[in-house]
Amino acid sequence: xxxxxxxxxxxxxxxxxxxxxxxxxxxxxxxxxxxxxxxxxxxxxxxxxxxxxxxxxxxxxxxxxxxxxxxxxxxxxxxxxxxxxxxxxxxxxxxxxxxxxxxxxxxxxxxxxxxxxxxxxxxxxxxxxxxxxxxxxxxxxxxxxxxxxxxxxxxxxxxxxxxxxxxxxxxxxxxxxxxxxxxxxxxxxxxxxxxxxxxxxxxxxxxxxxxxxxxxxxxxxxxxxxxxxxxxxxxxxxxxxxxxxxxxxxxxxxxxxxxxxxxxxxxxxxxxxxxxxxxxxxxxxxxxxxxxxxxxxxxxxxxxxxxxxxxxxxxxxxxxxxxxxxxxxxxxxxxxxxxxxxxx
Amino acid sequence: xxxxxxxxxxxxxxxxxxxxxxxxxxxxxxxxxxxxxxxxxxxxxxxxxxxxxxxxxxxxxxxxxxxxxxxxxxxxxxxxxxxxxxxxxxxxxxxxxxxxxxxxxxxxxxxxxxxxxxxxxxxxxxxxxxxxxxxxxxxxxxxxxxxxxxxxxxxxxxxxxxxxxxxxxxxxxxxxxxxxxxxxxxxxxxxxxxxxxxxxxxxxxxxxxxxxxxxxxxxxxxxxxxxxxxxxxxxxxxxxxxxxxxxxxxxxxxxxxxxxxxx
Amino acid sequence: xxxxxxxxxxxxxxxxxxxxxxxxxxxxxxxxxxxxxxxxxxxxxxxxxxxxxxxxxxxxxxxxxxxxxxxxxxxxxxxxxxxxxxxxxxxxxxxxxxxxxxxxxxxxxxxxxxxxxxxxxxxxxxxxxxxxxxxxxxxxxxxxxxxxxxxxxxxxxxxxxxxxxxxxxxxxxxxxxxxxxxxxxxxxxxxxxxxxxxxxxxxxxxxxxxxxxxxxxxxxxxxxxxxxxxxxxxxxxxxxxxxxxxxxxxxxxxxxxxxxxxxxxxxxxxxxxxxxxxxxxxxxxxxxxxxx
Numbered sequence: 060x061x062x063x064x065x066x067x068x069x070x071x072x073x074x075x076x077x078x079x080x081x082x083x084x085x086x087x088x089x090x091x092x093x094x095x096x097x098x099x100x101x102x103x104x105x106x107x108x109x110x111x112x113x114x115x116x117x118x119x120x121x122x123x124x125x126x127x128x129x130x131x132x133x134x135x136x137x138x139x140x141x142x143x144x145x146x147x148x149x150x151x152x153x154x155x156x157x158x159x160x161x162x163x164x165x166x167x168x169x170x171x172x173x174x175x176x177x178x179x180x181x182x183x184x185x186x187x188x189x190x191x192x193x194x195x196x197x198x199x200x201x202x203x204x205x206x207x208x209x210x211x212x213x214x215x216x217x218x219x220x221x222x223x224x225x226x227x228x229x230x231x232x233x234x235x236x237x238x239x240x241x242x243x244x245x246x247x248x249x250x251x252x253x254x255x256x257x258x259x260x261x262x263x264x265x266x267x268x269x270x271x272x273x274x275x276x277x278x279x280x281x282x283x284x285x286x287x288x289x290x291x292x293x294x295x296x297x298x299x300x301x302x303x304x305x306x307x308x309x310x311x312x313x314x315x316x317x318x319x320x321x322x323x324x325x326x327x328x329x330x331x332x333x334x335x336x337x338x339x340x341x342x343x344x345x346x347x348x349x350x351x352x353x354x355x356x357x358x359x360x361x362x363x364x365x366x367x368x369x370x371x372x373x374x375x376x377x378x379x380x381x382x383x384x385x386x387x388x389x390x391x392x393x394x395x396x397x398x399x400x401x402x403x
Numbered sequence: 404x405x406x407x408x409x410x411x412x413x414x415x416x417x418x419x420x421x422x423x424x425x426x427x428x429x430x431x432x433x434x435x436x437x438x439x440x441x442x443x444x445x446x447x448x449x450x451x452x453x454x455x456x457x458x459x460x461x462x463x464x465x466x467x468x469x470x471x472x473x474x475x476x477x478x479x480x481x482x483x484x485x486x487x488x489x490x491x492x493x494x495x496x497x498x499x500x501x502x503x504x505x506x507x508x509x510x511x512x513x514x515x516x517x518x519x520x521x522x523x524x525x526x527x528x529x530x531x532x533x534x535x536x537x538x539x540x541x542x543x544x545x546x547x548x549x550x551x552x553x554x555x556x557x558x559x560x561x562x563x564x565x566x567x568x569x570x571x572x573x574x575x576x577x578x579x580x581x582x583x584x585x586x587x588x589x590x591x592x593x594x595x596x597x598x599x600x601x602x603x604x605x606x607x608x609x610x611x612x613x614x615x616x617x618x619x620x621x622x623x624x625x626x627x628x629x630x631x632x633x634x635x636x637x638x639x640x641x642x643x644x645x646x647x648x649x650x651x652x653x654x655x656x657x658x659x660x661x662x663x664x665x666x
Numbered sequence: 667x668x669x670x671x672x673x674x675x676x677x678x679x680x681x682x683x684x685x686x687x688x689x690x691x692x693x694x695x696x697x698x699x700x701x702x703x704x705x706x707x708x709x710x711x712x713x714x715x716x717x718x719x720x721x722x723x724x725x726x727x728x729x730x731x732x733x734x735x736x737x738x739x740x741x742x743x744x745x746x747x748x749x750x751x752x753x754x755x756x757x758x759x760x761x762x763x764x765x766x767x768x769x770x771x772x773x774x775x776x777x778x779x780x781x782x783x784x785x786x787x788x789x790x791x792x793x794x795x796x797x798x799x800x801x802x803x804x805x806x807x808x809x810x811x812x813x814x815x816x817x818x819x820x821x822x823x824x825x826x827x828x829x830x831x832x833x834x835x836x837x838x839x840x841x842x843x844x845x846x847x848x849x850x851x852x853x854x855x856x857x858x859x860x861x862x863x864x865x866x867x868x869x870x871x872x873x874x875x876x877x878x879x880x881x882x883x884x885x886x887x888x889x890x891x892x893x894x895x896x897x898x899x900x901x902x903x904x905x906x907x908x909x910x911x912x913x914x915x916x917x918x919x920x921x922x923x924x925x926x927x928x929x930x931x932x933x934x935x936x937x938x939x940x941x942x943x944x945x946x947x948x949x950x951x952x953x954x955x956x957x958x
Contacts, residue, residue, distance in 0.1 A: 091632060092632075129617070222906055387719050417768055425797060491686070502698060512895055513709075548697060634807060646798070
């Protein structure tokens, strides 16, 4: 073959290979059922890009995947609040260049500049919500309690526990009036025993979406899930309710973050800015039925949703909600307990 | 043989047992109801949803690509291995045999995490092997090679050496003998081994799960993560298609093996 | 079959022979070494490392992981992992024995069929074998759902449901090698034994069993070893409530992000496998030339 043709071919191949680096693709790693596919499609059309979405069911698995090699493959992740400090410690996140994300100013003052990421250096609030109970509704007026799970006498039927260690311990620790960030061995062991007893009576451990589906399909009478799944479930089946137990529960904030070695950093920041847009933010929350941290989006949210206590808890409930913090080396305690629970 | 009836009964029960799951999946892929066992009418909707599901289609593409490429590589390498082990006596033969059998007996999860770690280390030191289709192909070839080698070797064991001797006697050199005598005789075995390797790759979940990256989701991984959210009829539809493909593949394999025996 | 230096009448010089061996066996063998044996050695290595506070691997040598496996965890002594291992061995062993108990009669049944039906029966056994494990397993979720009549026997989720799923998955692995041995059975030995006055049980024990031993061993190896390391079936049919060896490893490499500890568990499972393999091999008369 002619020398020139060969080199031409080689050059073409090389350019095709390197074009992969910063062409119009975006790799999003996000919780399942956490984004409106139409929002993604519109972004693709507007930017002539192709977005690949991979999903996960729990935050720890996401971190495991990123740590185990995903940090140069994915562009965007959606870590929960307590995980952001871990990820910054492990240098997994890239700082957000604020000039590329002007819509950051749309965030509500409560969710801008969060304690785990001062100045929104790495993250932009995505959605927030709570952990609670999803039940086939009984008495509307009765304020439900975690004893539906932990007290055999009050158990409404088959129950589903949540397959995420911090969330499961939220239920047990709050039931006994402790902080859900406790590292007190006595409190933790007490919580473990509660969960072990509940495990014997439960059908299974599931993620939030699976728990919702089990209640919807009438296989379970109660499940521990997140508020968005609860609200969506309530919309689908009027006979169910998502409630925050009276002993209190967990409030969480998920954020969008760009990964440190993201192959398409510019496009990723464009996406963050796009999500923070008022109308897009509202579309997002209208789809996921989680609460929006975007102040500018509020006017575009369905009024019914704004009044729905499952999505936007009343102020008196808000006082009983606690954020999860990363516990550093003490995370091992929870991990050990989780193994103990699963292994018995 | 006396007492045929209990044996026949047991056999029928066992076959029912083995096929019940397949039957259920196929049946419920046509169920109009979204939840539960109640039959709510026949429908093809879920197949329509499936056709429009870009994630499922992408997964299908990945699965096939992965299977084809890994089968090609492993068939070549494994056939060489099987041929070599069968034709050459080696002092280290027993050790090679033992090492070869490791991927067969090892629990998939151990092999999967070993590869995950290996790729992580390589990435750290050499900057190569980001998780994705490539890493999955390499992983699949690793567990396919022993199976290919075993099948090819078994095939070669059954061949009459007189045919190859005759070829040499008639003046052919080693390569000619191989090309015109050994390889054609070996071919049914190689084909069977290739089909075996292909099905192993299609079927694999655990190893793929640990070594996959963005956009390299395969059908088993897709099914698993969907299952984690709850069974949907769309999954039943997808599974039915996969089951049909497996059945066709298996029957093909059996037919090839039948031809094996007639040679 | 091959004399030194002569192969099918062709004279092979030692260097030529070495070159051919290298070309044929070399690539495949080195691939397995590179992509399996070396990674396994890496696993062995990091099982002696520690986990950093944020889940990184810290290259500081320690026996901590093995101590934790032996039961000395953060909350005092608790034979957690030994019990996990024991339960896995029980499940694997139970599955193998049950598969043997049902697979052997099935093998005899198929062997007794006319030739045409034999192939049909074998194909029927092999088809589920090649159908995706995930699909067959989750189908049991449907079959054993609360509304189903079968759930009264083995409710999903539950331990018995896991057992059902395991047997369904591994039965073909047991039947095929058993059938291979049963096919080659010399019934004249059994007849002779019967003629000499042995009762049914003795005929089986002394005339039949020794002959099918290779198939039996192969079947046990193919079922017992992988079954102890299985994690998908207990996960899907057990409601994620039980922890077995496979789940334990998956968890440590997944959400717990403690790779060194997961590696230690993997090493122990490997040791268990090797022990099982060694034990079963000692009972082998002669290794069959191939599993299939």
